[in-house]
Amino acid sequence: MILPSSVEECVKTLASRGAVAKTVAGGTDLLPQMKNGVVKPAVVIDLSGIAAMRGVAAANGAGLRIGACATARELELNADVLRRYTALADGAALVGSVQVRNLATVGGNLCNAAPSADMAPPLMALEAEAVIASSRGERRVPLATFFQGVRRTVLATDELLVAIVVPAPAPGSGGSYIRHTPRRELDIAVVGVASQVTVQNGRCVKARIALASVAPTPVHATAAERALEGQTLTPERIEEAAGLAVEAAKPISDQRGSAEFRRHLVRVLTRRTLTSALARASA
Amino acid sequence: MPKQILSFNVNGDKVDVLVPPYLTLLDALRDEVELTGPKEGCGTGDCGACTVHLDGKPVASCLVLALQARGRSVRTIEGLGTSTTLHPLQDAFVRHGVPQCGFCIPGVLMAAAALLEEHPAPSQEQIRYGIAGNLCRCTGYTKMVAAIEEAAGMMKQGGSAR
Numbered sequence: 001m002i003l004p005s006s007v008e009e010c011v012k013t014l015a016s017r018g019a020v021a022k023t024v025a026g027g028t029d030l031l032p033q034m035k036n037g038v039v040k041p042a043v044v045i046d047l048s049g050i051a052a053m054r055g056v057a058a059a060n061g062a063g064l065r066i067g068a069c070a071t072a073r074e075l076e077l078n079a080d081v082l083r084r085y086t087a088l089a090d091g092a093a094l095v096g097s098v099q100v101r102n103l104a105t106v107g108g109n110l111c112n113a114a115p116s117a118d119m120a121p122p123l124m125a126l127e128a129e130a131v132i133a134s135s136r137g138e139r140r141v142p143l144a145t146f147f148q149g150v151r152r153t154v155l156a157t158d159e160l161l162v163a164i165v166v167p168a169p170a171p172g173s174g175g176s177y178i179r180h181t182p183r184r185e186l187d188i189a190v191v192g193v194a195s196q197v198t199v200q201n202g203r204c205v206k207a208r209i210a211l212a213s214v215a216p217t218p219v220h221a222t223a224a225e226r227a228l229e230g231q232t233l234t235p236e237r238i239e240e241a242a243g244l245a246v247e248a249a250k251p252i253s254d255q256r257g258s259a260e261f262r263r264h265l266v267r268v269l270t271r272r273t274l275t276s277a278l279a280r281a282s283a
Numbered sequence: 284m285p286k287q288i289l290s291f292n293v294n295g296d297k298v299d300v301l302v303p304p305y306l307t308l309l310d311a312l313r314d315e316v317e318l319t320g321p322k323e324g325c326g327t328g329d330c331g332a333c334t335v336h337l338d339g340k341p342v343a344s345c346l347v348l349a350l351q352a353r354g355r356s357v358r359t360i361e362g363l364g365t366s367t368t369l370h371p372l373q374d375a376f377v378r379h380g381v382p383q384c385g386f387c388i389p390g391v392l393m394a395a396a397a398l399l400e401e402h403p404a405p406s407q408e409q410i411r412y413g414i415a416g417n418l419c420r421c422t423g424y425t426k427m428v429a430a431i432e433e434a435a436g437m438m439k440q441g442g443s444a445r
Contacts, residue, residue, distance in 0.1 A: 001287065001304040001350050024348065031307065031346045032327040044304060046351055073340070097416020099343040099394065100328050185415035186329055 005049045007133050011160055015135040017043050018157035025053075025069045026103035028096065029112040053107070053162055056081065062168035065131075068107025068161045072119065073098065075106060085166060086280055087122035087175030087194045087273075094118045094179060097186050107161045110143070113151045113217070114188075120147070120218040121194035121210035122177045123164060131163040140165070147217035170206070173198040174280030176273040179212065180265050182256075189213045190257040191265035193245070195273035197233065199281045204228045209241070209270060214249035214262055221245035224270065233278050242270040291352045293318070294362030302349045309333045311349035312359060320360035320389040324418065331417030334390035335359045341397040343416075360389035363396060372396055375434040376427075383421035391417045395431045404435055 002021075004010035014021065022041035024030050025048070033039045047053055047069055056078050059065040064080060075081050075092035082089045095101050095109065095118050109119045110130070123143050130141045135158060143164075146153055155161060169175070179192035192212035198205050207228035209221040224244040231237050251262035286301040293316055300315040312318045312335065321344055324330035328343040335344045336358040344357075364370035369377070372395050382388045391414055398405060398413030405413065410431050411424075419427070 001348065003350075003353075024351070026346070027348060027351065028328055028343070028346045031348070034305070035326060044348070046348070048351055096328060097331065097343075098397070098413065099331055099334050099341050099416045100346070102337070102340040102342045103346055185412075 002043060002045045003049045004045060004047075005051075007050060007052055007160065007162055010045060010047065010050060011133050011135045011158065013043075013045060014158045014160060018159075021045050021157075023047055023111075023160065025105040025108045026071065027108075028100050028104040029108055029114075059165050064166040064168075066106055066164045066166065068110075068163055069105045070107075071102060072096070072104045072106065072109070073101040075119075076101065084169055084173075085122075085126060085175065087125055087177045087196055087277070088119065088166070090175075090177035091118040091120075091122040091192075091194065094177075094189075100186075106164060110146065110164070111153060111155065111161055113147055113149075113153050115150060115216060115218065116189040116192065116213040117218065118177070118179060118189060118192060118212065121192055121212045122175065122196075123166065124210035124218055124220060125175060125177075125194040125196035125208040126166050126169065127208065128164050128166040130161055131165055132159050133162045134159040138162075144220055149216045169196065170198045170200075172200050172281055173206075174277045174283070176276035176280065178269050178273050178276070180269065188256065191249075191251075191262050191269060193266065193269035193273045195270065195277040197228070197274065197277045197281055199233065199278065202232055204231055204233050207241075207274075209245055209274070211245065211249055211266060214251040214266060219248050219250075221248040221266075221270065223247055228274075233274070235275075238271055238274045238278075241274060242267045245270040287350055289349050289353060291354060292356040294358055304348070304350055306349045307345050308335070308337075308347040308349045308352050308357070309344040311352075312344060312357070315349075318359050318361050322386055322389060324386070324390075329418070330387070330390075331394060331414075332387050332390040334393040334417065336393060336397060339397075339400070341394050341416075358393075360392055363392060370396065371434040371437045372399070372431065375430040375437070379426045379430040379433070381423055381426045381430050383419075383423050387417055387419045387421075391419065391427060395427075395434075398431070399435055399438060403439060405431070407432065
């Protein structure tokens with residue numbers, strides 16, 4: 001195990017050994033994968049010594065800079081997140097159990113790239129960007145294009161997700177994330193939906209909707225977003241958008257739910273999250 | 284794989300052990316530090332039987348690599364009370380007859396202790412949420428909730444639960 005103390009040191013190690021290494025933050029996804037032999041890294045790089053990757057801070061200008069090693073529990077309890085980035089607070093609070101949330105990090109949730117990751121749709125709805133470092137320099141990738149497939153991201157083997165930058169929502173914004181699970185705790189989303197809306201002078205000026213567990217990656221429901229923008233968010237408009245959101249879903253049938261059930265859930269949860277986001281926007 | 288030194292604090296004592304890099308904190312505590320209170324149920328963070336406090340926060344020790352605990356403080360059930368002076372939670376668990384098979388109890392008590400540190404007077408809902416990461420297959424949850432509620436009341440009065 002290697003314990004770098006800075007991002008520079010870590011990316012230097014990744015440049016030479018990235019192909020056979022795995023970075024570990026909270027370990028809540030990696031350890032079960034190592035235990036059942038899905039991944040067999042020759043080197044494990046522990047990120048817990050890198051201070052620059054921890055914590056949640058106001059970003060330069062406006063918004064939040066969330067260190068990739070910030071835990072789900074930190075986000076769930078962070079006053080800023082609870083006040084202005086409510087969809088993210090909702091998603092973070094649903095990860096695992098408290099014992100898992102004290103370990104699990106936002107960076108790990110994103111890099112593990114499970115289609116069901118609970119923090120991905122809220123961050124996509126908030127138009128977050130991934131800050132990625134390597135020995136070649138730093139680049140930023142919108143989360144909407146960060147995911148490439150089941151357990152695949154744009155990260156090259158020599159790259160490290162350092163932070164997530166979330167722009168500050170405009171005044172009159174609200175967001176919500178709701179998932180469906182058979183059990184309330186310690187379960188994986190059959191479907192999850194995040195909605196983020198901005199309402200000014202009675203009209204929706206921006207709407208972002210992202211879906212989990214209905215495609216190989218989390219996806220935006222762009223047709224539904226477009227149908228809401230410029231409109232007054234009446235129950236009828238919301239219902240119409242919920243129907244359009246179903247078009248973005250390309251679900252599979254598996255032991256957790258059939259494709260038909262998942263499409264039904266997309267409609268229901270889009271309606272519920274939009275209604276909740278609207279209420280929070282007006283609060 | 285060569286072993287590495289793990290220096291950390293366990294239940295208030297400084298401990299140094301040699302561990303292989305793939306060893307979990309749970310296995311290090313049980314096999315190297317010889318504290319068998321934390322249990323392995325699932326090994327995947329789903330059951331909570333391995334719950335310990337890491338720097339004061341409840342974590343699933345089966346999901347932590349032992350070397351990640353370098354320089355940090357760990358508290359296990361062995362550090363919650365002593366055999367002569369039980370922690371108010373332990374005392375309430377005994378009087379309510381909470382343990383049936385007992386396997387989940389160390390983890391439940393550590394989750395409950397963390398809950399009461401954060402919420403000294405929790406609602407029933409908060410108690411249920413606080414131990415939601417702990418599975419009891421004897422299904423003794425009702426008594427657990429009652430015992431935790433009572434222990435919270437006792438601790439608030441500044442006394443032991445008796």
